Amino acid sequence: MALREHTLMMRALAYREGQLQFREDEPTPVLQPGQALLKIRKAGLCHTDLELSRGYLGFSGVLGHEFVAEVVDGSPEWVGKRVAGEINVPCGTCDMCRHDVPSQCRNRTTVGIDRHPGAFADYLALDERCLHVLPDTISDDAAVFVEPLAAALHILEATHILPGHRVVLVGAGKLGLLMAQVVAQTGADLTVVSRRDSTQALLKRWGIASALLEDLPLAQADVVIESTGAADGFDGAMALVKPRGTMIMKSTFVGLTPANLTKAVIDEIRLIGSRCGPFDAAIRMLANGRIDTQSLIDARYPFADALAAFEHAQRPGALKVMLDF
Amino acid sequence: MALREHTLMMRALAYREGQLQFREDEPTPVLQPGQALLKIRKAGLCHTDLELSRGYLGFSGVLGHEFVAEVVDGSPEWVGKRVAGEINVPCGTCDMCRHDVPSQCRNRTTVGIDRHPGAFADYLALDERCLHVLPDTISDDAAVFVEPLAAALHILEATHILPGHRVVLVGAGKLGLLMAQVVAQTGADLTVVSRRDSTQALLKRWGIASALLEDLPLAQADVVIESTGAADGFDGAMALVKPRGTMIMKSTFVGLTPANLTKAVIDEIRLIGSRCGPFDAAIRMLANGRIDTQSLIDARYPFADALAAFEHAQRPGALKVMLDF
Numbered sequence: 001m002a003l004r005e006h007t008l009m010m011r012a013l014a015y016r017e018g019q020l021q022f023r024e025d026e027p028t029p030v031l032q033p034g035q036a037l038l039k040i041r042k043a044g045l046c047h048t049d050l051e052l053s054r055g056y057l058g059f060s061g062v063l064g065h066e067f068v069a070e071v072v073d074g075s076p077e078w079v080g081k082r083v084a085g086e087i088n089v090p091c092g093t094c095d096m097c098r099h100d101v102p103s104q105c106r107n108r109t110t111v112g113i114d115r116h117p118g119a120f121a122d123y124l125a126l127d128e129r130c131l132h133v134l135p136d137t138i139s140d141d142a143a144v145f146v147e148p149l150a151a152a153l154h155i156l157e158a159t160h161i162l163p164g165h166r167v168v169l170v171g172a173g174k175l176g177l178l179m180a181q182v183v184a185q186t187g188a189d190l191t192v193v194s195r196r197d198s199t200q201a202l203l204k205r206w207g208i209a210s211a212l213l214e215d216l217p218l219a220q221a222d223v224v225i226e227s228t229g230a231a232d233g234f235d236g237a238m239a240l241v242k243p244r245g246t247m248i249m250k251s252t253f254v255g256l257t258p259a260n261l262t263k264a265v266i267d268e269i270r271l272i273g274s275r276c277g278p279f280d281a282a283i284r285m286l287a288n289g290r291i292d293t294q295s296l297i298d299a300r301y302p303f304a305d306a307l308a309a310f311e312h313a314q315r316p317g318a319l320k321v322m323l324d325f
Numbered sequence: 326m327a328l329r330e331h332t333l334m335m336r337a338l339a340y341r342e343g344q345l346q347f348r349e350d351e352p353t354p355v356l357q358p359g360q361a362l363l364k365i366r367k368a369g370l371c372h373t374d375l376e377l378s379r380g381y382l383g384f385s386g387v388l389g390h391e392f393v394a395e396v397v398d399g400s401p402e403w404v405g406k407r408v409a410g411e412i413n414v415p416c417g418t419c420d421m422c423r424h425d426v427p428s429q430c431r432n433r434t435t436v437g438i439d440r441h442p443g444a445f446a447d448y449l450a451l452d453e454r455c456l457h458v459l460p461d462t463i464s465d466d467a468a469v470f471v472e473p474l475a476a477a478l479h480i481l482e483a484t485h486i487l488p489g490h491r492v493v494l495v496g497a498g499k500l501g502l503l504m505a506q507v508v509a510q511t512g513a514d515l516t517v518v519s520r521r522d523s524t525q526a527l528l529k530r531w532g533i534a535s536a537l538l539e540d541l542p543l544a545q546a547d548v549v550i551e552s553t554g555a556a557d558g559f560d561g562a563m564a565l566v567k568p569r570g571t572m573i574m575k576s577t578f579v580g581l582t583p584a585n586l587t588k589a590v591i592d593e594i595r596l597i598g599s600r601c602g603p604f605d606a607a608i609r610m611l612a613n614g615r616i617d618t619q620s621l622i623d624a625r626y627p628f629a630d631a632l633a634a635f636e637h638a639q640r641p642g643a644l645k646v647m648l649d650f
Contacts, residue, residue, distance in 0.1 A: 096568055104568035104593065137339075142436055158593070218432075234586065243429035250618035253588050258581040261559065264598035265577050268429065268483070269597040 011111060011133060012062045013306040022307050026062065029117065029125035036074030038083065038124045041068050042304075043067040044144040045313040047173060047229050047319040048113060048252065052311070056254045057114055064111040064120030068134065068143035077245035077298070078128055083224045084146040085119075086130035086279055087111040102116040103276040120306060122325065132279050144322065145178065145293045146282045150177040151250075151287075154277030159270070161223055163187035170237040171227035172199045174296060174320050175250065179225055179293050184208050188223075191216065196317050198202045201296055216240055219267070226250060243267040248274050296320045335386045336627055337446035338631040340378050347632050351387065354442065354450035359401030361456060363408065363449045364522070368392040368628075368647040369469040370638040372498060372554050373438060373577065383578045389445030389648075390437040390562040393459065393468035397604060403453055409471040410444075411455035412436040416441055428601040445648065457604050462612045469647065470503065470618045471607045476575075477503040478610075479602030481511070484571045484595070486548055488512030493541060495562040496552035497524045499645050500575065504550055506616050513548075516541065521642050541565055544592070551575060554589055554612060556582040573599050583587050621645045 012026035027158055031037055034040040044066035052059045067088040073217040089109045090102035097105050111126065112118020134143050152175060161167060164189045169180055172194040180192050180203065191209045193216070194200055200210045217244050226237040234249075234257045241247050249271055264271060285291050298319035301309035313321040337351035356362055369391035376503055377384045381486050390412040396403040411509020413426035414434045422430050436451065477500060486492060490513045494505055497519040505517050505528065516534045518541070519525055525535045544567050551562040551577040559574075559582045566572050574596055589596060610616050623644035626634035638646040 002459075039327055071582070074384045106568075148335060154593075241430075244426060250585055250588050252587045254587075256583040257586045259584045259586065261582045261584065261596075262579075264596070265574050265600055266598070268479075268598045268600055271586075271589065271593075273586070273591070273593045275593055317467055 006252070010122035011303060013064065013310070014062045014120075016060050020307060020310060026121060026233065028123050031073060031125050034127055034129070035125045036071045036078050036128045038067075038069035038085065038119075039072045040067050040069045040119050040122060040124060040125055040325050041082075042144050042325060043119050043138045043323045044083075044148075045309060046148065047175065050314055051229075051253055052113065054254055057251070059113060061112075061120050062117040062119075063112045064118035065110070066144050066147045067119035067124070068140050068146075068245045069119070069124065073132070074129060078131060081131070082134050082143075083142055084133045084134055085111065085124075085126050085132070086284070087113065087114055088276060089127045089130055092129070100186070101251065112251070118301075120323065122303075126246070132283060134283065135287050138283065141297065141322070142286050142293045144320070145291070145296070146193075146279060146286065148175050149178050149182075149282040149285065149291060150276065150277040150279045151175060151275065152182045152239060152283050155179055155182060155225060155248055156273045158248055158274045159223060161186045161188050165189065165222040165306055166220060167223045167225070168193065168237075168240050169222045169225045169227065170213065170233060171225075171229060172196070172203070172210070173227065174319060176225075176227045177296055177319070178291065179250070180208055181206060182285075183225070185290065195257070198317070205295075206292065214233065219243065221245060223248065229297075230252060231255060234259050238263065238269065238271075241269050242269070244269070246270045246272060248272050249275055282323075297322055300324055329547040330444050335447035336628060338389065338635070339387045339445075341385050343351070345378055345632060345635060348628075349395070351446060353448050356398060356450050359452055359454070359594070360450045361396045361403050361453045362391075363394035363410065363444075363451055364397045365392050365394045365444050365447060365449060365461075365650050366407075367465045367469050368444045368644070368648045369473075370634060370648070371473065372500065374635075376578055379439065379579055381530075381577070384438060387436075387442040387444075387446050388437045389443035390435070391469050391472045392444035392449070392644065393465050393471075394444070394449065396456070397448075400453060403456060405467055406456070407459045407468075408456045409468055409604065409608070410436065410449075410451050410457070410471060412438065413601060414441055414452045414455055416596055417454070432498065437631055445628075447628075447650065457608060458611050459562060459608065463608065466622065467611050467618045468645070469645070470616070471604060473500055474507075474605045474607040474610065474616060476500060476600065477507045477601045477602065480504055480507060480550060482602060483573055483597045483599045484548060486511045486513050488515065490547035491520065491545060492548045493546045493562075493565050494550045494552065495538065495565070496550075496554060496576070497521070497535070497559060498552065498554065500620055501550075501552045502614065502644070504552065504575070505533055506531065508550070513598070523642070530620075531617065544568065544572060548573065554578060556580060559584050563588065563594065566592070566594050569594070571595045571597060572596050575599055582597050598612075622647055625649055
């Protein structure tokens with residue numbers, strides 16, 4: 001089923017010239033060597049999409065980087081496969097690629113984030129090196145969570161969480177609730193900071209403790225995960241880290257953080273930035289049924305209503321908003 | 326030689342009520358259980374002393390935490406010994422003490438920095454657990470560097486610097502030039518950022534490369550050590566760290582740092598605060614002659630001229646200013 005059999009126009013949700021636009025006349029991508037043509041089946045809205053629409057990274061183009069798709073053109077071994085896709089498209093030759101860290105490729109583009117079209121469109125042309133086949137045991141709904149679950153799993157790559165550690169997660173949004181499930185499986189003593197009744201109830205159902213930030217003891221946590229998505233979340237989270245403890249930083253946003261780094265020096269704290277993680281492990285965990293993704297779906301919209309879906313995703317406390325193609 | 330044989334008044338350089346004061350009527354300390362009485366032989370001025378005199382930590386009292394002294398009262402096994410002293414006085418019972426990190430004791434006081442009188446005085450009463458005997462091969466001059474050299478050595482505890490690593494040290498002050506000598510001994514490819522001709526010449530004599538910040542390639546260093554002592558040094562230093570690289574933070578100062586932590590997240594950088602280090606190792610390195618401390622002495626003042634010494638230490642580029650008792 002080659003591209004030529006499709007229309008040359010497609011639907012797409014783009015951010016251009018400072019505006020979100022739902023277009024029906026976006027050119028269907030032309031395949032470059034090494035690329036597969038993906039027909040998007042389902043996509044999810046991420047906090048980063050909201051930040052991009054506020055000017056983060058100066059992005060212009062089709063948004064979207066959480067998706068499940070079918071390969072409709074490309075190498076014969078890929079066509080017909082149901083896939084998830086890595087969002088970092090590596091050059092394969094720079095020092096980071098050679099050292100097996102392609103997600104940090106010096107010359108990468110990033111799907112729907114940085115100089116690469118995204119998945120909020122009927123079709124996406126993506127480097128075949130970025131594709132991961134999905135086993136049948138993973139539903140389309142669950143498959144949309146492969147990318148954010150991989151990002152959540154990077155916590156376990158960034159620092160060694162011991163079963164005896166006290167861990168506090170500050171920021172129980174879409175990504176936070178995936179990280180909570182990942183960290184809970186280490187056996188660590190996990191507390192998630194949340195003010196929201198519905199989030200507290202969900203955590204309770206998962207057997208995970210929740211608390212208000214002001215009720216937590218200062219400087220007692222071995223590991224704090226900061227995922228508030230806001231500059232003013234930093235110091236409150238760092239106040240929880242014990243001396244020589246670790247803070248994982250997951251928040252990206254426009255602007256600078258006024259941070260008390262002198263406290264980090266005095267208490268000899270480690271701050272570790274964390275972005276993308278291992279897709280293979282995320283697919284294994286979803287296939288094994290170890291992660292509850294259904295409870296994280298807040299709403300579903302047909303792709304034609306993508307602008308309304310975007311509005312929905314900006315509501316305080318909104319969890320995953322799905323786009324059905 | 327008990328305290329009672331000395332005068333009950335002594336000389337001291339104190340910071341009180343927002344002012345540096347040289348006093349001749351400071352009460353000589355009264356020994357508490359477990360303490361030794363130290364007669365200070367020599368002391369050094371540190372960047373932290375300057376920060377404390379700008380309101381850092383709200384300190385009030387006798388300054389000074391780099392010194393060599395003779396024990397003149399206390400347990401018989403200590404009296405007569407020439408010693409250096411740890412600056413963190415631990416409680417011995419909290420979780421950090423029990424986990425063998427007494428420098429991060431929850432209830433510590435810190436000599437000349439936090440609720441403990443300092444060494445810019447004729448006498449200092451200090452917990453005997455803080456004392457380290459100095460071998461005769463370490464001169465009084467060199468012994469004053471035990472505390473800052475220990476702090477420099479903490480870099481090697483905070484992160485594992487490999488012989489193949491590229492390391493950049495930003496901030497070639499008193500502490501920076503000790504760190505440079507420590508890092509150079511790992512075999513790593515070290516560059517020290519300095520604009521000062523005299524510093525560049527000294528580094529050259531030690532076989533260490535120097536460069537201007539703007540001439541260094543961005544995002545190429547495995548490890549960057551930030552020791553500028555100023556908030557605005559942070560982002561320039563972080564720009565040098567490669568993806569997944571490490572930045573050691575050594576600067577303490579009054580106020581917040583406007584930091585681009587989103588960059589740390591995207592590049593998955595580790596920021597590690599570093600303060601105090603191992604005295605035993607510092608004493609070994611000085612005894613072995615592995616560290617050039619003589620070249621770091623900028624000026625010597627008799628203690629009676631401590632206020633002039635303090636002025637001298639604030640000159641741009643001033644290295645170690647010594648107080649001779």
